[in-house]
Amino acid sequence: MRVHFIAIAGSAMHNLAIALHKKGYQVTGSDDVIFEPAKSRLDKYGILPAELGWDENRITEDIDVIILGMHARIDNPELLKAQELGLKIYSYPEYIYEQSKDKLRVVIGGSHGKTTITSMILHVLNFYNREFDYLVGAQLAGFETMVKVTHEAPVMIIEGDEYLASPIDRRPKFHLYKANVAVISGIAWDHINVFPTYADYINQFDLFINTIEPDGTLIYCKADQDLNEIVEHSTAAVQKIGYAIPEHEIKNGITYLLPEHTALMVFGDHNLMNLNAAKLVCAQLNITDTEFNEAISSFKGAAKRLEVISADDLTNVYKDFAHSPSKLKATIEAVKSQFTDRKLVACIELHTFSSLNKDFLQEYAGSMDMADEAIVFIDLKSFEQKRMEPFTEDDVQKAFSNPDLKFFNDASKLKAYLLSINYKNANLLMMSSGNYAGFDLPELATELKR
Known part of the structure; x- marks a missing residue:
């Protein structure tokens, strides 16, 4: 069975490619950008594309199955060639x-x-x-x-x-x-x-x-x-x-x-x-x-889901994938309810299309109310990449219905503020489906306890 992945580097796509390779299928793929860990993992199994980019010459009649990733566009030259040849094209869920x-x-x-x-x-x-x-x-x-x-x-x-x-x-x-x-x-x-x-x-x-x-x-x-x-x-x-x-x-x-x-x-x-x-x-x-x-009883949790970065008798630092209003509220309530005698500093990075939409932002009203200190971070590059109008601090405070909420759009200023807080008998919760503009959270956890 010969399978070709168009946009092989996606999270689910490259894992499926590896799974099919291990099953004995002949797997090839292409993508215009490949980040870690997909790059190293595909290379480990010998299925990393030799060159980046799309090439219709990769698509030949002897391919049994094309698996199309969401990252590809409808005018992708490899997709167009596959359609022209009448090859069977699947999405990965199909x-x-x-x-x-x-x-x-x-x-x-x-x-x-x-x-x-x-x-x-x-x-x-x-x-x-x-x-x-x-x-x-x-x-x-x-x-x-x-x-x-x-x-x-x-x-x-x-x-x-x-x-x-x-x-x-x-x-x-x-x-x-x-x-x-x-x-x-x-x-x-x-x-x-x-x-x-x-x-x-x-x-x-x-x-x-x-x-x-x-x-x-x-x-x-x-x-x-x-x-x-x-x-x-x-x-x-x-x-x-x-x-x-x-x-x-x-x-x-x-x-x-x-x-x-x-x-x-x-x-x-x-x-x-x-x-x-x-x-x-x-x-x-x-x-x-x-x-x-x-x-x-031995389940420690999924990666980035209330994952413990560091913990001691006075301070725990967590990272969590929460980014939508319901996830944000549930995660904050969980930490606050588990440690009722500790102050909770909660920080959320907004970077998804929905969260950067000014109308949808109102859905976050009250979602951080249980935090003793609420912080919102948005990397200005997120607005630029999505071609959306940046928020002001006032926009965010009004949307969250929290006039005491702190807002940052500069990662270095956010880090300096977090390090200025006294964490004696306090927990820090860092939430995002992104990466805080490249923050090293373990390093931050070490520094704030000095």
Whole structure:
């Protein structure tokens, strides 16, 4: 089987390319820019393109499959040549389905918590040496790649993103997997460049329920009112199982599941709800609650999801992927609730298309209210790259409904301010799906404790 990837360097794309190479397929690819870690990882397996850029001469009739990444444009010369030759062209979610159509497919959807729920399920299955394939949106401890596809595994666990499948397929990715077991973790408006109204966005989850295979199972968060309404009105022929926050207690900064008193390495209401979703999925895979609790007690969390940079008796420093209003609020509440006697300094970097839209910015109102000190950072280059009008401090304070909020658009000034704070009996939470203009967070954590 010969497979060619157009835009091979994407996060999911290069992981799928490696997975197919390990399966024995002949894999080639192209891209106009390749960053780390994709560059080193593709090179390790001998499938790094020899030259950057697009070349229609790479596309020949003996290619069995073209996999098209979202980074490519509709006028990409390699895509045009493939279309001219009549080659089979897949988006990566379409091809994931092709690789898993004879397996039991578990698809984790929702505006937040997808990666964590998926990671929890993978951790438990791995704990019991189960055979499974997977697609997850973060690099996990104990897993070499973010995608695995084999001939043997009877089940595939798939993180189901609601963003578009490819430049020529405008369907949300999670509509293409045809789940046997599906999860919806909650709904909070995002991707406004694709779904300009909340009604457009929320409809994608209604459609997702209808893609579940007949007699399949939907596991959903009962705490989300809009999601509840969608599920109640759905006529899909599926079993519906709701979940909420499990019984628990917090002692000395550690969360315990009750009544078993299982100590956890993760915390926060949102993570506890994620845990319940994962437990219900594992029950569908014949893992008992007792087995699940034993395995989940060693789960440290997905990368960049309340990841501990440093910790001691007086100060913890965390980084988190939170960037949307709902994720931001849930993450702040989790840290504040876990350490009620500590001051919380919370900083969010806004850099996605949605968060830099002046109309959408109003969705952040009240999202940082639980932080003792709230800080917003926006790299001015983000506005330039997206050709959008920069915000002022007043714009941000009004949108967040917080006149005491601090605003920075210069990384060096932000760092100087963070280092000026007294962190005795205080935690620092740094949130972003970007990189704070190249901040070295471990170095910052070391410096602020001097």
